[in-house]
Amino acid sequence: MEDVARSAGVNKATVSRALRGDPRISAATREKVWKTAKELGYRLDLAASGLSRGKTGIAAIVIGELNPWFSKLFFSGLNRVLIRSGLDILLKMPGIPFGEIFAGLEARRVDCILCAGGTKEKFLPVLKKITSPVVTAGFSISGIPAVFVSPEKTVERLEEISGGRPLRYYSGNSPCFPFLSDLIPGGEVPEGNEFPVLDGTLWNGLPPERGCVCTLPDGRVPETLYSMEWPAFELGIAAGRVLIRTLHGNCSGPETTWLVPGMRRPGGEREPYVKNL
Numbered sequence: 001m002e003d004v005a006r007s008a009g010v011n012k013a014t015v016s017r018a019l020r021g022d023p024r025i026s027a028a029t030r031e032k033v034w035k036t037a038k039e040l041g042y043r044l045d046l047a048a049s050g051l052s053r054g055k056t057g058i059a060a061i062v063i064g065e066l067n068p069w070f071s072k073l074f075f076s077g078l079n080r081v082l083i084r085s086g087l088d089i090l091l092k093m094p095g096i097p098f099g100e101i102f103a104g105l106e107a108r109r110v111d112c113i114l115c116a117g118g119t120k121e122k123f124l125p126v127l128k129k130i131t132s133p134v135v136t137a138g139f140s141i142s143g144i145p146a147v148f149v150s151p152e153k154t155v156e157r158l159e160e161i162s163g164g165r166p167l168r169y170y171s172g173n174s175p176c177f178p179f180l181s182d183l184i185p186g187g188e189v190p191e192g193n194e195f196p197v198l199d200g201t202l203w204n205g206l207p208p209e210r211g212c213v214c215t216l217p218d219g220r221v222p223e224t225l226y227s228m229e230w231p232a233f234e235l236g237i238a239a240g241r242v243l244i245r246t247l248h249g250n251c252s253g254p255e256t257t258w259l260v261p262g263m264r265r266p267g268g269e270r271e272p273y274v275k276n277l
Contacts, residue, residue, distance in 0.1 A: 064118020077236025150258035162195035172201025176230040
């Protein structure tokens, strides 16, 4: 760093700030420092830099349940936001007692924690003891910023395509919208004049003119049925932004950020979402 400072004609503190993206450094000076660092083959030691500022540069992601949160698109959106803030992802999967997971994260002094999937009841006992900034995804706890799919708007979208028929919810082993089981009457086999909502399951004998399949983005759906997509990438982006905002102590945003699932008509054409003002 001293060599870069000497060659660029600035002091060492300016080099450090320029390489960290400090907004106090002008664009011209930042460009000169980066050019000099590249010519000299210098790379900023992120671990040492973080420790000097009391930061580890790690955002911990605790997955409460694999489906649908363990998704390539979800982590792609999340990583796109976090990497711009210099944060690496530390992933913790189900199978280890939550108490051990969070005790380990606190010991490692991670910068922030995102709890994705699972339920309020599952996370609440351990989150009461956590001092790191926390955001939840898929459920909400009072006083903690949350990101999730709006249950009310999801039902509204289904009612819009049902043609006035009563909704009936059918859940399989890997549902994308499990909260619908509390909002829509369930059943075992589609029958009568109902509009079946198939979440994680599908019947070969389903009448071709009706029904909606809940799926991950670009999931395979019969061309005769509607499909409702879990907004994996959008949830990752939103969760990352709220996590960064919370990490920096920015309380100006809403406590709850909700999204609306995408909908496709039979044949694959997108069904537009219109907000009611």
